[in-house]
Amino acid sequence: MPTRVVPDGEGGEGDRNPLGRYEGERNERGERHGQGKALLPNGDMYVGSYCKGLRHGKGIYVFRNGARYDGDWRCGLKYGVGTFWYPDGTRYEGDWKRDTKYGFGVYHYVNNDVYEGSWKKNLRHGMGTYLYSATGTQFMGTWIKGRMQGPGKLIHPRHHFHGFWELNQPFGRGCFTFENHCMQHGHYIHIRDPNYDETQEESESLAAVGVSPEKATQSANETAEGIEPGKDSLLTNPSVTEKPLPLKKGIIALWRARYITAYNPDLLPPEPEPLQEEASQQSLDDKCEEDGHWPESEQYLTHEECEGEYHREQSQEEEYFEDHIDSLSGDSASREETI
Numbered sequence: 001m002p003t004r005v006v007p008d009g010e011g012g013e014g015d016r017n018p019l020g021r022y023e024g025e026r027n028e029r030g031e032r033h034g035q036g037k038a039l040l041p042n043g044d045m046y047v048g049s050y051c052k053g054l055r056h057g058k059g060i061y062v063f064r065n066g067a068r069y070d071g072d073w074r075c076g077l078k079y080g081v082g083t084f085w086y087p088d089g090t091r092y093e094g095d096w097k098r099d100t101k102y103g104f105g106v107y108h109y110v111n112n113d114v115y116e117g118s119w120k121k122n123l124r125h126g127m128g129t130y131l132y133s134a135t136g137t138q139f140m141g142t143w144i145k146g147r148m149q150g151p152g153k154l155i156h157p158r159h160h161f162h163g164f165w166e167l168n169q170p171f172g173r174g175c176f177t178f179e180n181h182c183m184q185h186g187h188y189i190h191i192r193d194p195n196y197d198e199t200q201e202e203s204e205s206l207a208a209v210g211v212s213p214e215k216a217t218q219s220a221n222e223t224a225e226g227i228e229p230g231k232d233s234l235l236t237n238p239s240v241t242e243k244p245l246p247l248k249k250g251i252i253a254l255w256r257a258r259y260i261t262a263y264n265p266d267l268l269p270p271e272p273e274p275l276q277e278e279a280s281q282q283s284l285d286d287k288c289e290e291d292g293h294w295p296e297s298e299q300y301l302t303h304e305e306c307e308g309e310y311h312r313e314q315s316q317e318e319e320y321f322e323d324h325i326d327s328l329s330g331d332s333a334s335r336e337e338t339i
Contacts, residue, residue: 027052033288048073051288071096074284094119098284117143118274121242126275141165141272146244151272162269163188167245169253177263185267186257196250 024036031053032038038046048059054076055061061069071082078084078096085091094105101107101119108114117128123146130139130148141152148165163174170188177183261267 024050051075056288074286077284079284080286120145123242123244127272142275144245144275145242147247149245151270164269166190167247169248169251170255171253174269175267177268181263183261183263183267184257185259185261186255188253188255190248190251191254193250193252198249 020041021039022032022036024032024038025034027033029052032050033052034050035048036050040046043064045062046055046059048055048061049057051057055073056075057073058071059073066087068085069078069082071078071084072080074080077099079098080096081094082096083091083093089110091108092101092105093108094101095103097103100122102121103119104117105119106114106116112133114131114133115124115128116131117124118126120126124143125145126143127141128143132138136157138155139148139152140155141148142150142165144150148168150165152163152165154161154170159176159178161170161174161176163170164172166172169190171190173185173187175183175185
């Protein structure tokens with residue numbers, strides 16, 4: 001079994017600490033083994049299965065800050081399928097691996113936005129769909145380290161945009177398709193936002209603490225999950241999580257229209273495809289090699305799902321119709337649109 005260093009914010013189940021209390025089964029060596037209920041020294045509570053002293057199997061972990069995880073554990077880590085409720089009402093339901101969101105999952109934000117798709121080391125990564133609740137717009141495409149990056153499409157109520165993204169903004173060639181069966185072809189360029197002003201105060205405040213906005217956001221997320229930065233923090237353990245790709249500041253995506261044609265699916269950009277990546281984290285054994293029967297889990301705790309959600313936030317270009325568009329004849333028109 002791999003060595004597990006438990007962070008202060010999620011653990012502290014040692015029997016030597018008189019402030020903690022455990023009720024449940026043990027093995028011949030006196031280790032917590034089977035079903036049990038633990039009140040931890042830091043005020044957290046865990047109810048569920050143990051194996052040789054570590055949380056293993058099904059269990060519910062309730063943090064003193066109001067957060068809650070209900071799902072699978074392996075060797076003391078969130079691993080398998082589970083749901084995490086954050087104190088602000090944000091909710092993640094899906095796959096976990098070594099205490100991180102990893103695999104397929106659905107994230108419900110406090111503003112009712114929803115992301116459904118692939119995750120890797122706590123970041124949106126791979127194929128995924130993001131629903132903007134306020135407008136009903138959907139982005140369907142590729143994500144790289146938390147950012148829209150590569151081929152994708154924006155689905156608006158009355159028109160769609162097919163193209164490519166770079167760091168959350170459309171970039172390069174693309175086309176709009178409309179309800180009247182026509183297509184507008186063109187490309188996005190990135191220009192400097194004349195109204196953007198990175199104040200000296202902002203720059204000095206970030207430099208003073210030596211932390212980027214992305215790292216500050218990640219630190220806040222860790223704190224919500226009960227992990228204390230500076231100990232066994234995700235921030236100080238890059239093998240556990242990754243940083244999101246840095247965004248470009250003060251940049252506007254500007255659409256430059258070129259042609260309008262009748263709808264032709266052959267002129268659409270390539271559809272996004274799943275990323276081809278090898279697993280980067282070693283799997284943990286899901287079996288507990290210990291004799292004895294494990295009884296069914298008791299329902300020590302109950303909870304209700306939170307409705308409100310919380311938004312924490314948060315190129316690839318292909319010449320896909322160059323040969324086609326140059327051969328088109330007849331009148332053409334163009335108009336500028338923004339998404």
